Amino acid sequence: MWTFIKKEFFHIFRDYRSMVVLFGIPLIQVLLFGFAITNDVNNAKIALLDHSKDPVTREITHKLLSSHYFLLSRYLNSEDEIKPAFKKGEIKEVVVFEPHFAQKLETEGKARIQLIIDATNPNTASILNGYTTGIINSYTLDKMKKEHRLPAEVNVQTAMMYNPELKSAFMFVPGIMTVILMLVSAMMTSISITKEKELGTMEALLVSPVKPSVIILGKVTPYVVLSSIIFAIIVLLSRFVFGMPIEGSIGLLVAESLLFLVMALSLGILISTVSKSQQQAMLLSMFVLMMPTILLSGFIFPIENMPLVLQYLSDIMPGKWFIIIIKNIMLKGNGFLYIWKETLIIFSMTLFFLMVSIKKFNVRLE
Amino acid sequence: MSEKIIEVKDLVKKFGNFVANDRLTFDVYRGEIFGFLGANGAGKTTAIKILTGLSRPTSGQVQVAGINVSKYPERVKKKIGYMNQSFSLYNDMSVRENFRFYGGIYGLSKAEIKERTQYYLHKLDMERYGDQLLKSIPLGWKQKLAFSVANLHNPGVIFLDEPTGGVDPITRRQFWELIYEAADRGTTVFVTTHYMDEAEYCERVAILSEGKLKALDTPALMKQEFGVTNMNDVFLKLARNVE
Numbered sequence: 001m002w003t004f005i006k007k008e009f010f011h012i013f014r015d016y017r018s019m020v021v022l023f024g025i026p027l028i029q030v031l032l033f034g035f036a037i038t039n040d041v042n043n044a045k046i047a048l049l050d051h052s053k054d055p056v057t058r059e060i061t062h063k064l065l066s067s068h069y070f071l072l073s074r075y076l077n078s079e080d081e082i083k084p085a086f087k088k089g090e091i092k093e094v095v096v097f098e099p100h101f102a103q104k105l106e107t108e109g110k111a112r113i114q115l116i117i118d119a120t121n122p123n124t125a126s127i128l129n130g131y132t133t134g135i136i137n138s139y140t141l142d143k144m145k146k147e148h149r150l151p152a153e154v155n156v157q158t159a160m161m162y163n164p165e166l167k168s169a170f171m172f173v174p175g176i177m178t179v180i181l182m183l184v185s186a187m188m189t190s191i192s193i194t195k196e197k198e199l200g201t202m203e204a205l206l207v208s209p210v211k212p213s214v215i216i217l218g219k220v221t222p223y224v225v226l227s228s229i230i231f232a233i234i235v236l237l238s239r240f241v242f243g244m245p246i247e248g249s250i251g252l253l254v255a256e257s258l259l260f261l262v263m264a265l266s267l268g269i270l271i272s273t274v275s276k277s278q279q280q281a282m283l284l285s286m287f288v289l290m291m292p293t294i295l296l297s298g299f300i301f302p303i304e305n306m307p308l309v310l311q312y313l314s315d316i317m318p319g320k321w322f323i324i325i326i327k328n329i330m331l332k333g334n335g336f337l338y339i340w341k342e343t344l345i346i347f348s349m350t351l352f353f354l355m356v357s358i359k360k361f362n363v364r365l366e
Numbered sequence: 367m368s369e370k371i372i373e374v375k376d377l378v379k380k381f382g383n384f385v386a387n388d389r390l391t392f393d394v395y396r397g398e399i400f401g402f403l404g405a406n407g408a409g410k411t412t413a414i415k416i417l418t419g420l421s422r423p424t425s426g427q428v429q430v431a432g433i434n435v436s437k438y439p440e441r442v443k444k445k446i447g448y449m450n451q452s453f454s455l456y457n458d459m460s461v462r463e464n465f466r467f468y469g470g471i472y473g474l475s476k477a478e479i480k481e482r483t484q485y486y487l488h489k490l491d492m493e494r495y496g497d498q499l500l501k502s503i504p505l506g507w508k509q510k511l512a513f514s515v516a517n518l519h520n521p522g523v524i525f526l527d528e529p530t531g532g533v534d535p536i537t538r539r540q541f542w543e544l545i546y547e548a549a550d551r552g553t554t555v556f557v558t559t560h561y562m563d564e565a566e567y568c569e570r571v572a573i574l575s576e577g578k579l580k581a582l583d584t585p586a587l588m589k590q591e592f593g594v595t596n597m598n599d600v601f602l603k604l605a606r607n608v609e
Binding site: 011 | 443444451452459467473499525
């Protein structure tokens with residue numbers, strides 16, 4: 001057994017490409033998703049078309065720009081300049097104040113601001129809309145309060161549970177953990193097993209007195225060790241670089257991750273029993289595992305918003321359940337009682353994959 | 367040369383409707399070099415897989431070293447060596463590491479592995495290359511190494527599945543010298559090939575076509591029977607009969 005494990009480590013460490021895949025991709029993905037690919041909007045460039053240019057519009061402008069959400073790109077002089085400005089793609093939003101803004105506000109009690117937003121990315125557009133109206137509303141409320149003109153005050157207080165700053169890293173980290181554990185465990189094992197098939201060494205191993213189960217265990221164990229290390233790296237990164245909390249028990253987190261890992265490994269073995277070449281194993285892992293895990297597990301797109309068919313489909317994604325588990329442990333600090341159902345699902349999936357691959361393995365020997 | 371080490375009786379292997387091995391019956395004696403010839407798809411590899419316990423026969427009896435292969439494949443595996451066309455060695459490990467790994471899976475002790483590795487490296491005049499990665503070593507040498515590795519646990523029978531594929535004639539000849547040496551030490555060599563000149567090196571030859579055993583004899587008697595001067599012509603005549 002030890003002989004096997006040692007040999008497998010030779011394979012891994014002597015192939016610099018596999019080293020890059022094993023350690024480079026997780027790091028890059030975590031940092032990319034954590035920093036670059038984010039839903040938070042910062043420093044969005046806006047343009048102002050101020051027909052009024054009075055103290056009130058200046059004050060509102062100042063309020064908008066002093067938040068870190070917006071960056072003034074330039075002032076426009078007329079409506080005609082709006083379209084060209086958007087076409088150049090340099091701005092995301094135009095704020096238009098109507099003429100005699102302060103005056104109207106004073107005499108009629110109302111004045112109009114028009115927001116024109118680039119909605120090529122609908123998500124960003126609605127976030128920008130939210131920020132802008134929020135800032136303007138809070139300005140008017142403040143103003144009214146100062147002038148004691150508000151008969152009744154409705155005060156909405158929002159509390160964001162589990163992620164008070166609405167950091168998107170909190171949403172991405174569990175997803176990335178899932179994807180990376182899948183990638184390393186399932187893809188790497190399936191590739192390394194099919195590689196031996198391709199080279200003909202698998203045959204030599206099967207002719208030897210070593211039991212097939214020992215061969216497979218020997219191949220899989222190194223990847224368990226590596227995946228655990230990578231998992232630890234991701235958790236440390238998310239904790240200390242992105243400030244993601246670990247509210248729940250670390251022991252439970254580790255145990256659940258090990259379970260998920262074993263699931264991914266058995267899936268990897270299964271893939272290797274059905275594919276004939278490394279390329280096939282790679283493609284299968286990519287399209288059968290990676291893409292659905294990224295798209296359907298709730299990693300990026302909320303499952304509740306999917307069409308019903310896709311919702312059902314997402315139920316058979318192991319990643320979906322693991323993401324729920326991780327969020328429960330890390331963000332909500334829930335114990336096992338809250339996630340036993342998800343755990344059971346992953347556990348049964350593991351058993352299922354193992355049984356099918358053992359069966360397939362035997363069939364191949366027949 | 368009287369003790370039977372491989373006994374095959376009425377061996378049939380079917381894949382669905384396709385009959386890969388059709389009632390094969392033959393014996394191989396201890397210390398013999400037994401050639402198993404046939405075109406691609408004749409059923410050579412299927413038969414070798416059954417003999418080595420990788421695959422189960424549909425019907426028939428197969429005994430290797432006195433053990434029923436389909437009943438006790440694990441017991442047989444300890445007594446046989448195996449080498450296929452891809453040489454079964456790992457390119458990203460050094461020569462010594464390959465020896466150590468295969469010695470390990472056949473349950474040899476560290477001392478035994480060390481001693482035998484030294485013996486084979488010395489014999490092949492490859493001591494300098496012991497710590498080099500296998501991928502930096504020429505094909506012909508790899509092949510000799512693979513043969514040595516398959517012999518490492520001193521098996522009674524060694525199965526060679528097209529061991530000389532893609533190797534130049536000179537290296538092939540050197541390789542056959544190794545085979546002779548092994549046979550001299552009492553190892554039975556069961557070799558499949560489609561190089562007909564190699565058939566001449568075997569003590570007895572079985573020719574397989576479409577899953578059936580077409581001929582089984584010494585090369586000399588076979589040539590006499592068909593009235594030709596080399597094995598290539600024997601093979602062509604047999605192939606023509608099939609058509």
